[in-house]
Amino acid sequence: MNxxxxxxxxxxxxxxxxxxxxxYGTSPQTQKKEIAQFxxxxxxxxxxxxxxxxxxxxxxxxxxFQESIKFIGNKKNNVELYLVHKIDRAGRxxxxxxxxxxxxxxxxxxxTATSQNVNTGDRMGRLLANILADVAEYDREDIVEKTLKGTxxxxxxxxxxxxxxxxxxxxxxxxxxxxxxxxxxxxKYAFVKELFVMAQSGSSQSEILDKMQEKGFKIxxxxxxxxxxxxxxxxxxxxxxxxxxxxxxxxxxRILDPDEWEVLQDMLNNKNKNKxxxxxxxxxxxxxxxxxxxxxxxxxxxxxxxxxxxxxxxxWCRNKECAQKDSFQAENVHKxxxxxxxxxxxxxxxxxxxxxxxxxxxxxxVELSD
Numbered sequence: 001m002n003x004x005x006x007x008x009x010x011x012x013x014x015x016x017x018x019x020x021x022x023x024y025g026t027s028p029q030t031q032k033k034e035i036a037q038f039x040x041x042x043x044x045x046x047x048x049x050x051x052x053x054x055x056x057x058x059x060x061x062x063x064x065f066q067e068s069i070k071f072i073g074n075k076k077n078n079v080e081l082y083l084v085h086k087i088d089r090a091g092r093x094x095x096x097x098x099x100x101x102x103x104x105x106x107x108x109x110x111x112t113a114t115s116q117n118v119n120t121g122d123r124m125g126r127l128l129a130n131i132l133a134d135v136a137e138y139d140r141e142d143i144v145e146k147t148l149k150g151t152x153x154x155x156x157x158x159x160x161x162x163x164x165x166x167x168x169x170x171x172x173x174x175x176x177x178x179x180x181x182x183x184x185x186x187x188k189y190a191f192v193k194e195l196f197v198m199a200q201s202g203s204s205q206s207e208i209l210d211k212m213q214e215k216g217f218k219i220x221x222x223x224x225x226x227x228x229x230x231x232x233x234x235x236x237x238x239x240x241x242x243x244x245x246x247x248x249x250x251x252x253x254r255i256l257d258p259d260e261w262e263v264l265q266d267m268l269n270n271k272n273k274n275k276x277x278x279x280x281x282x283x284x285x286x287x288x289x290x291x292x293x294x295x296x297x298x299x300x301x302x303x304x305x306x307x308x309x310x311x312x313x314x315x316w317c318r319n320k321e322c323a324q325k326d327s328f329q330a331e332n333v334h335k336x337x338x339x340x341x342x343x344x345x346x347x348x349x350x351x352x353x354x355x356x357x358x359x360x361x362x363x364x365x366v367e368l369s370d
Contacts, residue, residue: 006043007044007045008042008043008044008045008080009044009045009047009077009078009080009081010039010044010045010046010047010079010080010081010082010083010112011046011047011048011049011050011068011071011072011079011081011082011083012032012035012036012039012046012048012049012050012083012084013049013050013051013052013065013068013082013083013084013089013090014028014031014032014035014049014050014051014052014084014085014089015051015052015053015062015064015065015089015090016028016031016052016053028051028053030085031085031089032049034085034114034115035083035084035085035114038083038112038114039083044081044083046083047077047079048068048071048077050064050065050067050068050071051064052064052065065090068082069100069103072103072104072107072109073106073107079107079109080108080109080110081109081110081111081112082104082109082110082111082112083112083114084111084112084113084114085113085114085115086113086115086116086136087113087116087129087132087133087136088136088139088140090111090113091136093137093140094133094134094137097130097133097137101120101126101129104120111129113129113132116132118132152239152242152244154178154179155237155239155242155244155246156244156246157179157249158237158246158247158248158249158250158251159179159180159181159237159248159249160182160232160237160248160250164182164185165182165227165230165232165233166185166188166192166219166223166227167184167188167189167191167192167193167233168182168183168184168185168189168250168253169182169183169184169185170182170183171183181248181249181250182248182249182250182253183250183253184253188217191212191215192227192233192255193255194211194212195208195211195212195219195224195227196228196233196256196264198211199228199264199267199268200256200264200267202267204311205221205224205225205228206311208224209221209224228264228268229265229268231245231261232248232250233254233255233256233261234254234255234256234257234258234260234261235247235248235250235252235253235258236248236251236258285302285313285315285330286334286337287315287333287334287337288302291315291333291337293317293319293322293324294324294326295317295322295323295324295326296317296319296321296322296323296324298317298318298319298322300315300316300317300318300328301315301316301317302314302315302316302330312329312330313330313331314327314328314329314330315327315328315330315333316328
């Protein structure tokens with residue numbers, strides 16, 4: 001282009017998400033080359049490039065795409081065209097496509113798919129662009145459907161198609177790349193076996209995490225909770241949404257037998273039940289709402305408090321203005337309370353009062369009945 005050439009100002013957007021796209025000619029380099037060649041033939045000056053390297057099935061997950069819309073919305077940039085290689089690079093569902101076209105019309109910018117010879121500058125171009133956008137959405141849904149179908153078939157064969165669970169790795173020597181069985185991870189399998197042994201012996205998750213950390217095996221609490229509940233570790237592949245629960249090809253490498261796993265689930269369920277009861281303040285906190293602070297006379301709060309070595313049931317004063325703010329172990333409070341109850345005695349005067357009240361009630365009831 002020389003100084004006397006009349007040209008239009010444009011931005012170009014590129015998106016690539018998978019290795020397959022690169023393999024079939026939609027790599028960033030290919031997209032950029034073809035867009036640049038189109039721009040040169042049509043006397044178009046590309047003032048800025050935007051490039052996303054993520055899947056971005058929806059527009060809100062594509063940061064560079066969002067930046068491109070902001071850029072053309074700035075009148076100082078004087079953008080007239082929005083260039084992409086193919087329509088599916090800009091929008092792969094009807095909602096995103098409609099919103100994009102709304103923004104482009106608002107800013108007076110035309111959309112062009114360089115490899116499809118589509119421009120929204122006239123009615124026919126807009127019609128063709130909308131048709132191609134619908135085709136792109138259909139194509140994406142078809143890919144998703146086929147992918148899910150293939151994943152389900154793999155799981156029914158006893159393979160785990162996703163990232164290997166902690167303690168396992170994919171067998172790289174397997175003949176099929178699509179169906180690689182899980183085998184023990186030489187670096188983590190022993191740790192996983194040990195943490196399950198601890199769980200079976202009644203250790204809390206906090207105790208398990210602390211022990212693993214001491215041995216240099218770091219694991220998140222959420223991950224541990226998932227592992228203890230996963231049937232994968234008793235040799236099964238499960239997916240409740242698809243009603244899949246089949247013996248996996250990794251069964252011989254299971255951590256627990258299925259019966260042992262069921263026993264562990266009962267233990268975990270009972271622990272959670274006890275925690276819920278303690279939070280609700282039933283018999284686990286037998287003096288809840290009765291005992292008060294000796295200093296400010298406010299009812300003591302109660303619950304489970306995490307401390308060194310585990311979780312402890314406690315009572316404490318939550319009055320911010322209390323000078324003492326005492327805290328007590330629930331076990332000690334209950335012991336003192338039960339000793340107090342044992343020391344109580346019922347004398348004859350108390351029994352006579354109960355008898356008199358009963359007679360008065362009976363007499364009034366008979367009178368009403370008559």
